[in-house]
Amino acid sequence: MLRDSLATIAVIVAFGLSGCVQEKQQGTSQNGNSSGGSGGSGSSSRGGFFFCDTRDLDRDSSKNLANLFSDFNKSFVAKASSNSSTLYTIPVNFHVIMKDDSAEGGDVPDESLAEQVDILNRAYSGEIGGVGTPYRFELAGINRVVNGKWHSFAPGAPEETEVKKALRVGDAKTLNVFIMDILVPKGGTGKILGYSTFPFVYKMQPALDGIMLHYRAVPGSDLDHYNAGHVLVHESGHWLGLLHTFTGACDGLFTDLVSDTPREKTPTRGNYCPTNLDSCPSNPGLDPIHNHMTYTGDECRTEFTSGQVSFMKFNTMIFRGLK
Numbered sequence: 001m002l003r004d005s006l007a008t009i010a011v012i013v014a015f016g017l018s019g020c021v022q023e024k025q026q027g028t029s030q031n032g033n034s035s036g037g038s039g040g041s042g043s044s045s046r047g048g049f050f051f052c053d054t055r056d057l058d059r060d061s062s063k064n065l066a067n068l069f070s071d072f073n074k075s076f077v078a079k080a081s082s083n084s085s086t087l088y089t090i091p092v093n094f095h096v097i098m099k100d101d102s103a104e105g106g107d108v109p110d111e112s113l114a115e116q117v118d119i120l121n122r123a124y125s126g127e128i129g130g131v132g133t134p135y136r137f138e139l140a141g142i143n144r145v146v147n148g149k150w151h152s153f154a155p156g157a158p159e160e161t162e163v164k165k166a167l168r169v170g171d172a173k174t175l176n177v178f179i180m181d182i183l184v185p186k187g188g189t190g191k192i193l194g195y196s197t198f199p200f201v202y203k204m205q206p207a208l209d210g211i212m213l214h215y216r217a218v219p220g221s222d223l224d225h226y227n228a229g230h231v232l233v234h235e236s237g238h239w240l241g242l243l244h245t246f247t248g249a250c251d252g253l254f255t256d257l258v259s260d261t262p263r264e265k266t267p268t269r270g271n272y273c274p275t276n277l278d279s280c281p282s283n284p285g286l287d288p289i290h291n292h293m294t295y296t297g298d299e300c301r302t303e304f305t306s307g308q309v310s311f312m313k314f315n316t317m318i319f320r321g322l323k
């Protein structure tokens, strides 16, 4: 009964959250750059790349999600979940969308994609740092497509819908990763490493579920600081429900909705691993520079926290049906 009521609330909340999805699909941008990629506050990039275009939630969506998470935490389902050692294996389908079949044209070798899945498993098991999560990944398929029009576009462009509707496979429990050349919106300069949909929008837009990943943000590429496979660890964190650790900055009402990630003022741009950074000195803790959900370099991001695991479990149980 409680599980049914949580599911009902989830549907209501999901519809209440749809506004931010519409905004994303239209590719709106506040500053000529991707607002998610630049942290919504600046214009600098590293080596021509902005990190992530996954958008922060608006105030109402944050409030709704926070309330649902709070209700969930009081339920016996959450208690049972916290004591469970169940592992969830997520099938991963890669769609490599190339201009031509050269490395410069966007091809990514099978070995690199297999290594990418290994890296996901090492990160989510806690092998490289932080706590272990219940998520594991297995390679389900590699699909290569040569299509110049689909190879290179900005978030929210009509091509994104075309690509996803044509290529996406599976259900809410299936991870689809579209590997291509992600442009900054509206003719801006630069590229974007990746972005993802959130679990709570799956019910409204199942055909658009998945992660967009730049073809140079994969293991073994020539893109220094982003070629260790940790960009997909970050984006899959979003796909499992996590928000950026800098959400809400130092004093915003809503943060990343996780209790054990210290606040940080900005997405730690300008330094790939700024140790002892404390951008919110009036709040407890140093900036979580090693957390997978901030914007430091691949070599610096090695951790998930217990609070993030709880939030991921809530998201995947309610919105992706991983029970």
Ligand SMILES: [Zn+2]
Pocket: 052, 053, 054, 234, 235, 238, 244
């Ligand atoms: Zn992100």
